[in-house]
Amino acid sequence: MEKQINELHSKARELLASGEVKVVIGWAKGSTSERTRPIFITNPEDVEQLVWNGNCRNNLSIYLVRKEIRTLGKTAILAKGCDVKSIVALIQESQIKREDVFIFGLSCDGIGETICSNCDVRTPPFYDVLIGEEKEPTVNGDFFENVAEMEKRTFRNAGISGRKNLIDALNVTPVETLAHCATAIYVLSIKTGRNGSVPASMVRETFPGI
Numbered sequence: 001m002e003k004q005i006n007e008l009h010s011k012a013r014e015l016l017a018s019g020e021v022k023v024v025i026g027w028a029k030g031s032t033s034e035r036t037r038p039i040f041i042t043n044p045e046d047v048e049q050l051v052w053n054g055n056c057r058n059n060l061s062i063y064l065v066r067k068e069i070r071t072l073g074k075t076a077i078l079a080k081g082c083d084v085k086s087i088v089a090l091i092q093e094s095q096i097k098r099e100d101v102f103i104f105g106l107s108c109d110g111i112g113e114t115i116c117s118n119c120d121v122r123t124p125p126f127y128d129v130l131i132g133e134e135k136e137p138t139v140n141g142d143f144f145e146n147v148a149e150m151e152k153r154t155f156r157n158a159g160i161s162g163r164k165n166l167i168d169a170l171n172v173t174p175v176e177t178l179a180h181c182a183t184a185i186y187v188l189s190i191k192t193g194r195n196g197s198v199p200a201s202m203v204r205e206t207f208p209g210i
Contacts (some may be wrong), residue, residue, distance in 0.1 A: 001053065004132045008078070008104065009047045011129055016044040021102050022073035025060050026050040039114050039197065043074070052078065052131070061086040064096050076102040081121025088126055107132030113131055 007080050028039035028049045036055045040063075041047055058195045061083050079087060084105060090096045105127025110119060122135035 004107075004117055005050075005052055006198070008019060008050060008131050012041070012047040012050060012076065013044045015102060016042070020074065023069065024050070024076040024078075025063050026078040026104075027052065027058070027064040032056070034078070037160045047107070048075045050078070054109070057111050059063070059083045061090060061195055064090060064101060069133075070096075070100075074102065076104060077185075078104045078106060079127070080106050080125060081119070081124040084124040084126050085121065093176045103127045107135050108133060109135070156177070185199070 012024045012026075016024060022042060024041045024047065026039055026041065027036040029035075029051055034055055036051060036053070036058070036104045038058060038060060039047065039049055056078075059080075059082070060077055061079065064075060064077065064087065075085070084103065086103070087096075087101065087103060091101075103126065105124035107123050107130060108119075109122070121186060124130070137173050
């Protein structure tokens with residue numbers, strides 16, 4: 001991991017110093033050793049604050065559409081494979097331009113949560129520079145059990161249980177939610193033959209009611 005951190009710091013420093021990017025969005029140490037927080041670095045001398053570890057849970061792509069970030073100029077962002085899916089969706093939906101973002105793709109061993117035990121993007125599918133070695137996707141025998149449990153958690157607050165009215169639920173769920181909904185991804189992956197990789201735009205096309 002130390003090698004990856006050094007590589008990340010070096011490249012981020014280079015990008016900022018050359019002016020190729022104006023800000024780097026990443027994670028920094030949080031209030032405890034088990035937490036991280038978003039950080040926005042504009043000074044090459046501050047790149048040492050960037051961290052990359054199993055506590056980097058937050059998807060930083062949400063900051064790419066914020067006005068205060070976009071007005072700074074071209075942005076570099078640290079992104080796990082699952083985060084890169086969100087970035088691709090933002091590009092496909094014309095919320096950001098590809099040329100306005102530099103992606104640090106982070107090779108990931110997971111962050112210790114159930115969803116990470118079945119991951120098809122240990123190595124990000126899309127990046128400008130890859131930090132770390134390429135990794136094989138992981139899918140274990142508990143995949144369908146895990147999907148069922150995530151489905152229950154996803155729709156519990158909406159008073160929905162089981163699969164009986166799943167499609168109706170998906171049709172009234174905001175696309176931003178569906179883009180990160182394990183059940184929607186599962187359903188569409190089965191319908192399209194994809195291995196769990198489904199962009200938000202495909203969710204919208206499949207469920208036109210949203």
